[in-house]
Amino acid sequence: MSSHHFQLDIDQGIAHLQLSRPDQFNVMDRAFFTGLRDHVRALDQGGEVRALVISSTGKHFSAGMDLQEFARMMGDFDTGSPRRRLGFQHALAGLMNCFDVLDKARFPVICAVQGGCIGGGLDLAAACDIRLCSADAFFCLQETQIGMTADLGVLQRLGRLIPAGAARQMAYTSERVGAERALALGLVNAVLPDAGTLLQRAMELAREIAAKSPLAVAGTKLAMNFARDHGTDESLRQMAVLQSAIFDPADLLAAVQAWQTRRDPDFDGLPPLFELETPRAG
Structure with missing residues (x-):
């Protein structure tokens, strides 16, 4: 494009x-x-x-x-x-x-x-x-x-x-x-x-x-950006909430199994973001 x-x-x-x-x-x-x-x-x-x-x-x-x-x-x-x-x-x-x-x-x-x-x-x-x-x-x-x-x-x-x-x-x-x-x-x-x-x-x-879990990478970016803009205590509290929301045992298992079998892991992508569309006239 x-x-x-x-x-x-x-x-x-x-x-x-x-x-x-x-x-x-x-x-x-x-x-x-x-x-x-x-x-x-x-x-x-x-x-x-x-x-x-x-x-x-x-x-x-x-x-x-x-x-x-x-x-x-x-x-x-x-x-x-x-x-x-x-x-x-x-x-x-x-x-x-x-x-x-x-x-x-x-x-x-x-x-x-x-x-x-x-x-x-x-x-x-x-x-x-x-x-x-x-x-x-x-x-x-x-x-x-x-x-x-x-x-x-x-x-x-x-x-x-x-x-x-x-x-x-x-x-x-x-x-x-x-x-x-x-x-x-x-x-x-x-x-x-x-x-x-x-x-x-x-x-x-x-x-x-x-090649990494896109969920883990996105969560890492969120956590690091938040920590950049906030103090340590507040960032740790945010990390606890964030991890409880995004921790995915399936990704963890896929990564471990890939490491054990020496193959590339296969992770699901992130979902599309929801966005309100402008209603059509008529």
Whole structure:
């Protein structure tokens, strides 16, 4: 499945969403944001996908916001009156949600970064579960360089991924952080020689995840996300409730039997998500 901004392929429970405007450095316009949101929501609602890999084409992962499109959107971000400011908040929340869907999806999301990951590109990467990059990758919070504060989630997420001082330095200075520095900080899990080996490793990791019980993986993501945002005591109480809801003896038995017989386990997928449909007229 393809669109102007993305190429989507699904195989054996693994979805690969590829940014596909290399001639424009995969910049983000309005259609990019809604397309990303709608693709990820649809994958999550279907229940068949067990891991998602996001990669790109061309020299750079993403150069961030399309500044020409941003200029055209300025009417949505008018702060000239209290009513306009309320509209601003609504419009900005809508953009934030386009990256939040990655964090809220039931499956893990692996981000494979090649070349520049700039501005909104880093917002996207920070919302993913796991980041890998190629040796030529670099990461940059560009917003202060163009006179604004980053506002799509990276300031809230980056300090939980890397040391707070390093996150602040990136945010205040708009400095470029190269691949090896990103690895040392913990922003990425691995640095691969080039884009080809990067995608190969990302898909291998996705296959490892997809081979596990999707219920166990989804529960693990829920628990870790909750613990990230809450204290230990509250998270432990949530874990007890969560485990009592999702513990499946059948999955446990399937995993043990597969280990004993040295074969791959077979787990049921997750059910589709229920969504109210808009009633048809007439």
